[in-house]
Amino acid sequence: MENIISIFVRSIFIDNMVFAFFFGMCSYIAVSKSVKTAMGLGIAVIFVMVMTVPINYLLNEYVLSPGALGWINPEYGPGGAHEIDLSFLSFIVFIAVIASFVQLVEMVVEKFTPALYNQLGIFLPLIAVNCAIMGGSLFMQERDYASLGEATAFAAGSGIGWWLAIILMAAIREKITYSNVPAPLRGAGITFILTGLMGIAFMIFMGVQL
Amino acid sequence: MSKQEKEPLFSAKNMKLLTAPFGQNNPITVQILGICSALAVTAKLKPAFVMALSVIVVTGFSSMIISLIRKGIPNRIRIIVQLVVVAALVILVDQVLKAFVYDVSKQLSVFVGLIITNCIIMGRIEAFALGNKPWPAFLDGVGNGMGYGMILIILGFFRELLGSGTLWGYPVLEKIGLYNIGYVNNGLMILPPMALICVGLIIWFQRSRNKNLIEK
Numbered sequence: 001m002e003n004i005i006s007i008f009v010r011s012i013f014i015d016n017m018v019f020a021f022f023f024g025m026c027s028y029i030a031v032s033k034s035v036k037t038a039m040g041l042g043i044a045v046i047f048v049m050v051m052t053v054p055i056n057y058l059l060n061e062y063v064l065s066p067g068a069l070g071w072i073n074p075e076y077g078p079g080g081a082h083e084i085d086l087s088f089l090s091f092i093v094f095i096a097v098i099a100s101f102v103q104l105v106e107m108v109v110e111k112f113t114p115a116l117y118n119q120l121g122i123f124l125p126l127i128a129v130n131c132a133i134m135g136g137s138l139f140m141q142e143r144d145y146a147s148l149g150e151a152t153a154f155a156a157g158s159g160i161g162w163w164l165a166i167i168l169m170a171a172i173r174e175k176i177t178y179s180n181v182p183a184p185l186r187g188a189g190i191t192f193i194l195t196g197l198m199g200i201a202f203m204i205f206m207g208v209q210l
Numbered sequence: 211m212s213k214q215e216k217e218p219l220f221s222a223k224n225m226k227l228l229t230a231p232f233g234q235n236n237p238i239t240v241q242i243l244g245i246c247s248a249l250a251v252t253a254k255l256k257p258a259f260v261m262a263l264s265v266i267v268v269t270g271f272s273s274m275i276i277s278l279i280r281k282g283i284p285n286r287i288r289i290i291v292q293l294v295v296v297a298a299l300v301i302l303v304d305q306v307l308k309a310f311v312y313d314v315s316k317q318l319s320v321f322v323g324l325i326i327t328n329c330i331i332m333g334r335i336e337a338f339a340l341g342n343k344p345w346p347a348f349l350d351g352v353g354n355g356m357g358y359g360m361i362l363i364i365l366g367f368f369r370e371l372l373g374s375g376t377l378w379g380y381p382v383l384e385k386i387g388l389y390n391i392g393y394v395n396n397g398l399m400i401l402p403p404m405a406l407i408c409v410g411l412i413i414w415f416q417r418s419r420n421k422n423l424i425e426k
Contacts, residue, residue, distance in 0.1 A: 019402065019403070020402055021246075021250060021402070022245065022246045022247075022249040022250050022402065022405070022406075023246055023324075024246065025245035025246045025249070026242065026243055026244065026245055026246070026329040029242050029245065030242065088301060088304075088305060089301070090323075091297050091300055091301050091304070091323050091326060092294065092297040092298060092301060094323075095293045095294075095297045095326050095327070096290070096293070096294065096297075099289055099290045099293050100290060103287070103289070103290065128289055128293070129289075129293075129327050129329060129332045130327065131246045131247075131324050131327040131328070133327075134323065134324060134326060134327040135246075135320060135324055135327075138320035138323045138324065139320060142319060142320055182414075183417075183424050184413075184414050184416075184417035184418040184424055185410070185413070185414050185417075186424065188239075188242050188413055189410050189413040189414045189417065190410070191410075192406045192407065192409045192410035192413065193406070193407050193410035193411075195403075195406045196403040196404065196405075196406035196407035196410065197403070197407075198403075199402055199403030199406060200403045203401070203403065
């Protein structure tokens with residue numbers, strides 16, 4: 001349990017998706033112009049992340065990683081006569097899960113709650129190609145989490161970390177419209193520099209031992 | 211195809227597709243696409259160069275393949291089709307990197323996989339390849355890949371030189387004897403936040419040279 005909490009807190013603050021790994025920067029820069037839209041996209045990211053990372057974790061554990069097919073026949077398992085390693089397929093499996101999940105959610109939301117669709121719908125196609133989601137699944141695979149609980153805690157923490165970053169940025173950008181920024185820096189330029197400064201601020205969490 | 215419609219492979223129009231991404235239409239500094247990997251792999255020059263090459267290969271061929279099959283893709287599921295084509299190409303690139311430059315492949319870690327979600331690739335497919343013939347689509351993909359690669363190499367050059375004092379692993383600053391007169395490496399350059407600030411500075415530089423790129 002302690003382990004799960006520490007992974008959760010660590011992935012929000014210390015290993016923040018945006019400030020430590022630059023995941024999801026494209027939509028982060030493009031959609032952070034107002035707090036309201038940033039909120040919509042942030043919540044959509046948390047939701048898709050929490051759903052797809054555990055699915056991919058199960059796929060990785062029982063289908064893709066070396067010897068994972070041992071549950072079908074011990075011959076295919078670790079050390080078996082015909083050990084099967086499907087890990088080279090993981091990119092295509094992960095992205096297929098993410099893209100089809102996003103499409104599915106879009107259809108369900110459109111059918112049953114049109115009001116939510118109007119708020120969230122435009123962000124859903126953006127999410128399929130958001131590196132934060134794919135990055136979450138790839139990090140899950142690389143860091144080799146021990147249980148489904150840990151993978152889910154990591155997904156929730158990373159999603160919330162991303163949401164936090166985009167909300168903070170949107171709030172700053174709303175304020176900065178009243179400032180006299182040098183003309184060539186307006187828009188993208190100042191956003192990059194601000195993100196860099198926020199990243200330096202977030203680096204203080206690196207000293208936290210969990 | 212009749213002879214009159216055929217235009218030369220490198221006509222003026224096609225050359226423009228190849229060169230525009232270097233300046234006025236650069237994917238990173240103007241279109242703001244594909245930032246994630248641009249920042250994460252540029253602490254050293256070598257991974258930046260390998261990443262740039264991989265992206266050029268993937269953008270070029272994915273644009274061409276999608277353009278070849280564009281008339282057969284149903285509109286509603288096109289994103290999944292595109293992602294599957296891109297993912298298959300990225301798996302090829304990943305296996306090649308693992309086989310020939312294993313150490314760089316380890317350094318790039320998850321970022322090879324993240325070429326799939328690199329917005330440049332999806333952006334070019336959506337904006338160009340879906341409505342154009344395979345050859346121009348291929349050139350457009352390669353051009354944008356090279357525009358992206360150019361920024362990666364500029365970033366990698368400055369970050370490695372100022373941050374570690376080396377270039378491609380070769381200790382340049384030590385050889386010219388800068389350390390003897392009290393020069394110290396700027397460790398901040400190899401940390402993540404400085405990459406963002408460097409991109410901000412490149413954008414600033416480019417937009418102050420080209421006034422028409424300035425945002426309102």
